[in-house]
Amino acid sequence: MAEPLPISDDDGLCEEGRDLIRGVLERIGDKWSVIVICQLGDTTRRFNELRRMSAPITQRMLSATLRGLERDGLVTRTVHDTKPPRVDYALTPRGTSLLEVVRALAGWAERNATGILDSRTAFDAAG
């Protein structure tokens, strides 16, 4: 026996989850998605309203970000045929559920912010 030992395989807790996690992170890991999701929070917002709230985001990036979120069913886009035009964005239930998870992330960040900062300065000092 003692076969070639193909590739050490892990505990299995993350093996299948790898693609899944990478998927979420590719969704919310970009520069603006979570910010926009946060600003949408619990109310409907208009395009330029979001733009101001998410400053300094550019029009181009807000547009692209919103389209991505809409594509994944995280936000809805409703066009009111008025003059001037008005477009409302809001979180879907799925988007809201994501916001919950993001808040958990923020909680962790809050609890560990200073610790991380300290570790960094220590690490850099050790040079």
Place this chain on the structure above:
Amino acid sequence: MAEPLPISDDDGLCEEGRDLIRGVLERIGDKWSVIVICQLGDTTRRFNELRRMSAPITQRMLSATLRGLERDGLVTRTVHDTKPPRVDYALTPRGTSLLEVVRALAGWAERNATGILDSRTAFDAAG
């Protein structure tokens, strides 16, 4: 009254949290950090062991990723002065706590994976 209304400010739930969240995402939002954290899971791993488990990561990126994680106090690096050299990496308590949050993220991803996929095809079909 009715002042210039500087910039619409949000519900406050995310306002202060924005930098915090961006901070975490810049840490785990890169291509390899969470994968490495997952592989470290509950046991100590050696460099090339991690390399195989995290394939197809390159040496350069594994090295850089580990250094970043060590800098933030998420993993420890212990060098055994043997021949050939042996270096062990393991999660710190802080790293483990982050893994918990990441697992929550994975849970959300798991629950919403098919839904998102469906939304995407629907969105693309609507063209």
Place this chain on the structure above:
DNA sequence: CAGAATCCTAGCAGATACTG
């Protein structure tokens, strides 16, 4: 084995200008 050093490229994202 565990890296460091170097080179190189795709694509993310900013700035700017234009449109219905």
Place this chain on the structure above:
DNA sequence: CAGTATCTGCTAGGATTCTG
């Protein structure tokens, strides 16, 4: 107001080579 179109720089990250 709510976007699109273009042009461009920057950098994350891959491939490869070298070392203690």
